[in-house]
Amino acid sequence: MEFDDKVPIYYQIKQYIYKEIIVNRLKPGAKLPAVRQLAVKLTVNVNTVQRALSELVNEGILKPQRGKGNFVTTDISVLVDLRRRVVEGQLAMVYDRLAELQITPDEMIQYLTNYIDQRKEQSHD
């Protein structure tokens, strides 16, 4: 996994796990890989993984069991809320940044549509 050195690794790991849960590769109640395994897989230190996980625990997304492992919560409402939170966060970010550039909502839709068309053409190679 590649990290952006402009933002803390533990934070990017957090986002990564968000993603794995949202796309259901980590299902409710599922056991995460051991922290030491994760550290190897992500080529970071155990403490860095631990920091990310502890924040996820505080958010109620992970339920750790001493001696057993970390498990995704089975509280569906928490997970549904997570998805909404993350998606809306992304939308808010573009909206705000493009608005700062004095781009109107209508133009945003237009730009995104065009951009998607470009990507479609590029993938037709």
Place this chain on the structure above:
Amino acid sequence: MEFDDKVPIYYQIKQYIYKEIIVNRLKPGAKLPAVRQLAVKLTVNVNTVQRALSELVNEGILKPQRGKGNFVTTDISVLVDLRRRVVEGQLAMVYDRLAELQITPDEMIQYLTNYIDQRKEQSHD
């Protein structure tokens, strides 16, 4: 100005100046505030401002003149390119992140449209 502590301040200052140029509050050939003034205005150290500016100089966006000040380039093509680069960067970011969440291009447009409608309603208070 408020900074996000997840990303370096000098980097955010860079983005800020990008924005000021793109929305034409800093016009081609215009003189920037003195580094010491900027430092006060942004409540950061002179060196931090300097680091941001030096990168902008390397990108050909600013033209410093010793003893006089920093000036926005008059090379319009550089500025046009800057705008394209920044806008497309934002579009690429949302696209990629939403795609990672297995959201289709059509859904992206739909979501963004809905989000914009929400914002309109909220501003009608």
Place this chain on the structure above:
DNA sequence: ACTAGTGTATTAGCTTACTGTTACACTATA
């Protein structure tokens, strides 16, 4: 009981970003 696998905590570096300070180089103006 023992052992292996797990989460958790602590400590000691290292590096980078930021601050604070001082100094130097150049320009314009009085």
Place this chain on the structure above:
DNA sequence: TATAGTGTAACAGTAAGCTAATACACTAGT
């Protein structure tokens, strides 16, 4: 020539993130 305003550079100190290593606590299987 003196002074104020500018960019630029260098230094020391602080804080945060990351690494490395060790130790402890708990669980499950042998």
